[in-house]
Amino acid sequence: MILLAVQRITKTFGGLVAVNNVSFEVESGSIVGLIGPNGAGKTTVFNIITGIYRPDKGEIVFNGQSITLKKSHEIVKQGIARTFQTIRLFSQLSVLENVLSGFHCRTKSWVFGAIFRFPWERREERQKVEEAMKLLHFVGIERYYNLPASSLSYGNQRLLEIARALATSPQLLILDEPAGGMNEKESAELIELIRRIRDRGITVLLIEHDMNVVMDICEKVVVLEYGSKIAEGTPEEIKRNPRVIEAYLGTDGEER
Amino acid sequence: MKRPVSFNPLWVFFIVIFALPPLLDPYWVDVLNNVGLYAILGISLNLIVGHTGLFNLGHAAFYAIGAYTSAILNTKYHMPILSILPLSGFTAGLFAFMVMRPIIHLRGDYLCIVTIGVGEIVRIALVNNIFGITGGSNGIFGIARPELFGYVIRSPHQFFYLIWIFLIITVVVFKRLEHSRVGRAFNCIRDDEIAAQGCGINVASYKLTAFVIGATWAGMTGNIFATKMTIISPESFSFWESVIMFTIVILGGAGSIEGTIIGAFLIIGLPEIFRDLSSARMLVFGLAMVIMMILRPRGLIPPKLRSYNVRSILERDYSV
Amino acid sequence: MKRWIVGVLAFCSGLFFSLVVANGANEVKIGLMGPMTGKWASEGQEMKQVLDLLVEDVNAKGGVNGMKVNLVVEDDGGDPRTAALAAQKLVTQKVIAVIGTYGSAVTEASQGIFNEAKVIQIANGSTAIRLTEKKLPYFFRTCPRDDEQAKVAVQTIRKLGFKNIAILHDNTTYAKGLAEEAKGLLEKEAGGVKIVFFDALTPGEQDYTAILTKLKSASPDMVFFTGYYPEAGLLLKQKKEMKWDVPFIGGDATNNPDLVKIAGKEAAVGFYFLSAPLPKDLPSGEAKTLLEAFSKKYGNPPNSIYAVLAGDGFRVIIKAIETTKSTDPDKLADYLHKELKDFPGFTGSIAFDEKGDRVGEVYRVYKVDEKGQFILQP
Amino acid sequence: MENFLQQLLNGLSLGGIYALIALGYTMVYGVLKLINFAHGDLFTIGAYVGFTLLVSVGITDSVDPMAALIIMGATVMLFVATLGVGLERAAYRPLRHSPRLSAVVSALGASIFFQNAVMLIYGARFHVYPQGLFTKSTLSLFGLYLPLVKVFVLMVSLVVMTLLYFFIQKTLTGAAIRAVAIDHNAARLVGINVDKVVTIVFVVGPALGGLAGLMVGLLYGQITFTMGWLYGLKAFTAAILGGIGNIPGAMLGGIILGIIESMASAYLSIAWKDAVTFVVLILILTIRPTGILGERIAEKV
Numbered sequence A: 001m002i003l004l005a006v007q008r009i010t011k012t013f014g015g016l017v018a019v020n021n022v023s024f025e026v027e028s029g030s031i032v033g034l035i036g037p038n039g040a041g042k043t044t045v046f047n048i049i050t051g052i053y054r055p056d057k058g059e060i061v062f063n064g065q066s067i068t069l070k071k072s073h074e075i076v077k078q079g080i081a082r083t084f085q086t087i088r089l090f091s092q093l094s095v096l097e098n099v100l101s102g103f104h105c106r107t108k109s110w111v112f113g114a115i116f117r118f119p120w121e122r123r124e125e126r127q128k129v130e131e132a133m134k135l136l137h138f139v140g141i142e143r144y145y146n147l148p149a150s151s152l153s154y155g156n157q158r159l160l161e162i163a164r165a166l167a168t169s170p171q172l173l174i175l176d177e178p179a180g181g182m183n184e185k186e187s188a189e190l191i192e193l194i195r196r197i198r199d200r201g202i203t204v205l206l207i208e209h210d211m212n213v214v215m216d217i218c219e220k221v222v223v224l225e226y227g228s229k230i231a232e233g234t235p236e237e238i239k240r241n242p243r244v245i246e247a248y249l250g251t252d253g254e255e256r
Numbered sequence B: 001m002k003r004p005v006s007f008n009p010l011w012v013f014f015i016v017i018f019a020l021p022p023l024l025d026p027y028w029v030d031v032l033n034n035v036g037l038y039a040i041l042g043i044s045l046n047l048i049v050g051h052t053g054l055f056n057l058g059h060a061a062f063y064a065i066g067a068y069t070s071a072i073l074n075t076k077y078h079m080p081i082l083s084i085l086p087l088s089g090f091t092a093g094l095f096a097f098m099v100m101r102p103i104i105h106l107r108g109d110y111l112c113i114v115t116i117g118v119g120e121i122v123r124i125a126l127v128n129n130i131f132g133i134t135g136g137s138n139g140i141f142g143i144a145r146p147e148l149f150g151y152v153i154r155s156p157h158q159f160f161y162l163i164w165i166f167l168i169i170t171v172v173v174f175k176r177l178e179h180s181r182v183g184r185a186f187n188c189i190r191d192d193e194i195a196a197q198g199c200g201i202n203v204a205s206y207k208l209t210a211f212v213i214g215a216t217w218a219g220m221t222g223n224i225f226a227t228k229m230t231i232i233s234p235e236s237f238s239f240w241e242s243v244i245m246f247t248i249v250i251l252g253g254a255g256s257i258e259g260t261i262i263g264a265f266l267i268i269g270l271p272e273i274f275r276d277l278s279s280a281r282m283l284v285f286g287l288a289m290v291i292m293m294i295l296r297p298r299g300l301i302p303p304k305l306r307s308y309n310v311r312s313i314l315e316r317d318y319s320v
Numbered sequence C: 001m002k003r004w005i006v007g008v009l010a011f012c013s014g015l016f017f018s019l020v021v022a023n024g025a026n027e028v029k030i031g032l033m034g035p036m037t038g039k040w041a042s043e044g045q046e047m048k049q050v051l052d053l054l055v056e057d058v059n060a061k062g063g064v065n066g067m068k069v070n071l072v073v074e075d076d077g078g079d080p081r082t083a084a085l086a087a088q089k090l091v092t093q094k095v096i097a098v099i100g101t102y103g104s105a106v107t108e109a110s111q112g113i114f115n116e117a118k119v120i121q122i123a124n125g126s127t128a129i130r131l132t133e134k135k136l137p138y139f140f141r142t143c144p145r146d147d148e149q150a151k152v153a154v155q156t157i158r159k160l161g162f163k164n165i166a167i168l169h170d171n172t173t174y175a176k177g178l179a180e181e182a183k184g185l186l187e188k189e190a191g192g193v194k195i196v197f198f199d200a201l202t203p204g205e206q207d208y209t210a211i212l213t214k215l216k217s218a219s220p221d222m223v224f225f226t227g228y229y230p231e232a233g234l235l236l237k238q239k240k241e242m243k244w245d246v247p248f249i250g251g252d253a254t255n256n257p258d259l260v261k262i263a264g265k266e267a268a269v270g271f272y273f274l275s276a277p278l279p280k281d282l283p284s285g286e287a288k289t290l291l292e293a294f295s296k297k298y299g300n301p302p303n304s305i306y307a308v309l310a311g312d313g314f315r316v317i318i319k320a321i322e323t324t325k326s327t328d329p330d331k332l333a334d335y336l337h338k339e340l341k342d343f344p345g346f347t348g349s350i351a352f353d354e355k356g357d358r359v360g361e362v363y364r365v366y367k368v369d370e371k372g373q374f375i376l377q378p
Numbered sequence D: 001m002e003n004f005l006q007q008l009l010n011g012l013s014l015g016g017i018y019a020l021i022a023l024g025y026t027m028v029y030g031v032l033k034l035i036n037f038a039h040g041d042l043f044t045i046g047a048y049v050g051f052t053l054l055v056s057v058g059i060t061d062s063v064d065p066m067a068a069l070i071i072m073g074a075t076v077m078l079f080v081a082t083l084g085v086g087l088e089r090a091a092y093r094p095l096r097h098s099p100r101l102s103a104v105v106s107a108l109g110a111s112i113f114f115q116n117a118v119m120l121i122y123g124a125r126f127h128v129y130p131q132g133l134f135t136k137s138t139l140s141l142f143g144l145y146l147p148l149v150k151v152f153v154l155m156v157s158l159v160v161m162t163l164l165y166f167f168i169q170k171t172l173t174g175a176a177i178r179a180v181a182i183d184h185n186a187a188r189l190v191g192i193n194v195d196k197v198v199t200i201v202f203v204v205g206p207a208l209g210g211l212a213g214l215m216v217g218l219l220y221g222q223i224t225f226t227m228g229w230l231y232g233l234k235a236f237t238a239a240i241l242g243g244i245g246n247i248p249g250a251m252l253g254g255i256i257l258g259i260i261e262s263m264a265s266a267y268l269s270i271a272w273k274d275a276v277t278f279v280v281l282i283l284i285l286t287i288r289p290t291g292i293l294g295e296r297i298a299e300k301v
Helices: A042-049 A072-078 A095-106 A111-116 A119-139 A154-167 A184-199 A211-217 A235-240 A242-254 B009-019 B026-051 B059-077 B081-103 B108-127 B156-178 B181-191 B193-198 B203-229 B239-252 B257-295 B311-315 C002-019 C041-060 C080-092 C104-116 C146-160 C173-188 C209-217 C229-241 C258-263 C285-298 C305-324 C329-339 D002-032 D039-057 D065-095 D100-122 D148-170 D172-182 D184-189 D194-220 D227-242 D247-267 D273-287
Strands: A002-013 A016-027 A031-035 A057-062 A080-082 A172-176 A203-207 A220-225 A228-233 C027-034 C068-075 C097-099 C120-123 C139-141 C164-169 C194-200 C222-225 C248-250 C272-275 C343-345 C348-350 C364-368 C374-376 D138-141 D144-147
Touching (some): A016 A031, A016 A042, A016 A203, A031 A184, A042 A203, A072 A095, A080 A154, A111 A119, A111 B181, A119 A154, A154 A172, A184 A203, A211 A235, A220 A242, A228 A242, B026 B059, B026 B181, B026 B203, B026 B257, B081 D273, B108 B239, B156 B203, B203 C080, C027 C041, C027 C305, C041 C285, C068 C080, C080 C104, C104 C120, C104 C173, C120 C305, C139 C305, C146 C173, C146 C248, C164 C173, C164 C209, C209 D002, C209 D247, C285 C305, D002 D039, D002 D144, D039 D065, D100 D227, D148 D172, D148 D194, D194 D227, D227 D273
Parallel strands (some): A016 A228, A031 A203, A080 A172, C097 C120, C120 C139, C222 C248, C248 C272
Antiparallel strands (some): A220 A228, D138 D144
């Protein structure tokens, strides 16, 4: 079943075409990688899917429903969660509260509930604290639960972001360079974690520069260059694709 | 799992304060009354500025709306002043909702000037006797004293208990609000709007909620102010008042209720202590503001991380 | 966390000990409440200067009934909330009477407190009508009421024969009250007097050309400005720059020598204003002595008529204490209401009616001459 | 029509003053992202220093008016700039890495301090600049009046703005200022001395504020210690209106604000003028959330 379909999306900033007529599909239960040189428009695609930008043209279909015009917070509720390339944690909140915040869209307690603390509100809160601890355990950082999020190491901050995204109970998890800034051991653990996430029935779409990670776990890879899709296929196919090789080697020598 | 039972020095502080008035003369009790009022205003503004990170320099507008609602209903329709308390809050909240809704998306300093603008518009409207009910620059006089169980509250000592009990209620309400899903959502917006959206938080709606709650509370405080003064005029709701409330929050520690109370003590109390300096008192006060800020850049009592009792969970086995 | 409790406790005990002030037995405490800081600080500070001078004088002569006078000054900041605190503070310091304050709303915030504590209050600059309509037994004022002034203003307008009147105020309690009173009286006036303009400027600004342009297009043959001298001076100056020659009449808040300085002599000439008689025009010797003493001590004569009115308030209460040989508020109030007649004040003879208002016509009309002098009009 | 043009002129000349003060606001904001609430009081100090030079020093007695004007301008700017640098050192630098609003409170404290310092030094009374030192003539054309002094003030602010614009856009120091405005850390990495740049900004901004104070003194003749508060607020409004941090924006914002004010007085109500101004401001901001010339901030995600 196709979970997410990106259909011919285009986005320009001023005169610059950041994403040009890109389409691809994500199968339910798969791990898909989005790669490409710097500035290829990968993050822009993510921002369009998650409703931070609105595409000039094209459509995003999730679970058979168009979400193109939906707002960010509504899309989360539909079941798409994400992490950010530049880590975006709630720096003044504790690790545990960061995850609790992720439950926001799945809980209901409101102002009056907060003030009067009805029994059902307390129950909800208690249950979520418990679930949050489980998620922290799942990504392996539960012992830091009461530290400020900003005090974690870089790698652990990325893990916390994943835990927070998982707290929204997504069907699709979008990871923007999850291995960025991680050492080899940490990346290996990350690969293992992503597999475990998929095993929970969550589809994963990721941007990654670390080719080992991409080739290791992705079932499908989409390649962007200058905002356009230049290739799509299994990791094996991509490795052999001459355009991809050119894009990666060529630009390395000339511009970047 | 029980709520964490931690000893909060705040309650000791309240006990001490409540024991004070019999020892003090009416003047110092009245100073404490002012401190109490501004602490309540500060806590209500703290939700907007400290928790949600919205730059609001027009809080006096909501305070004014509450005060004027009470004054008008009391002097024109002779409703008992304390019975108007919820209504004053409601009017102020409704006003906040209506004016902030179209402009809630403005960022940082742009929101700041707009709140200043709202404050000024309200003040000018009051001065110009809008709808012929605000009494212009004369204001409204002859507001009744509050009556509780047939007992009229009149002297500073009596007002002390009214104001400080209201302050305690305020502290409890806002502490609970902080320590909840809603409070976390406010903090998320303050720390990172984009990530907050990524958690499914409707940023605009929660910002508006923060404004409405803060305004409602300021409106209720306005009711108490009106009955304490028995006369209100636009001068009491100038831009300067908003600045004072804002300073209380930041100086005390944005996001911290304990800090806000201390901030109110300093900002309202210090000029009174400096009274003997006569016309130099505000000079010293300004200097004190700068020095305190430099010594404690995050405020006198910065907020602490909220604690959750999870020991029982930690001990459990997670093997799935 | 503990540290701040200690801080608050220290603060509170500070409060507590500061109360234990030695209370001299053989003295009379008179309070002065005025704006020592804030926008109206110049008024408050001059009030204090006048009173300091008078207190010195009284004490040099052996005090009142053998008791020294002790002046307790509290700042009301020109703001009602601060004024309520200042009033509480004065009450706790056991003053017998309080002179002040300036603004009407500010006075109003303190009235109830003084009244409940039975402290005599003699306001010097609060002209709003309703202050005395409450008939508080211990409240007096040496300044006349707005309606009184409005009456004189209307008389003057009638005498000068103006028909199309523009009224400009500044939205302060005082100026607006006066403007509305005058408007009401003028509308009742027979003989086709028309109000062609009625609006308020924002005090504290400096560019009033937009307002003057608008005023001009209403083509009045006289403008009655009820606000204060800084704005009046600027209006006159900018009117001159626009080459517009319309006569201006000002209320008593424009009575200040600085008006001419701000406007410049050429622009100020021909400006009428209403005021209690200036010290220099007072026949009483007291006024001349005060002027000389004040100039000698501070280098210039008093600027504000309200400071002089504060001085009158002070002398009246001293007189009452002397005559009744008592500091009992009821006796003093009774004396002021009923017995005090034709007291030779700096601003003319003083007596109070049963509401505490000053009796008698106080207002005179002045005109600025070519030298920038204020000339009493017959 | 004649009325309309006259009001336009009135607004223009008032707007010139707002613009001159707003320039200083906007420069400091651009670099430090700090609303310098003490700027209005530096403006007041400028006016008072000018007063001292004229009255106590009696500068016009010894030199001719034009030279006196230049000397006064230079002295005022120098003095206020020194104060500005001192203010930054004492009250803002220690808070540069603290939460942004802490510095705002420090600025408010400094504002109260300056205002009361002026009151204690000069007294609370209004002070009056000697009249008629410089030209008093009024241009009158087709029934419109414009005092020459106002033309002069408008010219000065235009010239200052142009100079400032070229200073920021074309010189190396200007480039450094722009770099720091965008990112302190990145600027430091490429070898820019951030402290020095901030100091320069606190020379230029307050100097312009002081100059504006002197102009107001010369123009209106009457100064008081509280005047900075109102002007500061108006200038801040102007800077936001134009898009804060943007130099032509501050100029444009100032002029537009002046015109809105005079038009509101003329055609709506004088008493409601300031309310109308804020309503217009809010309307403009709902349409253009970052001011008229402000760039749309596309946040990088």
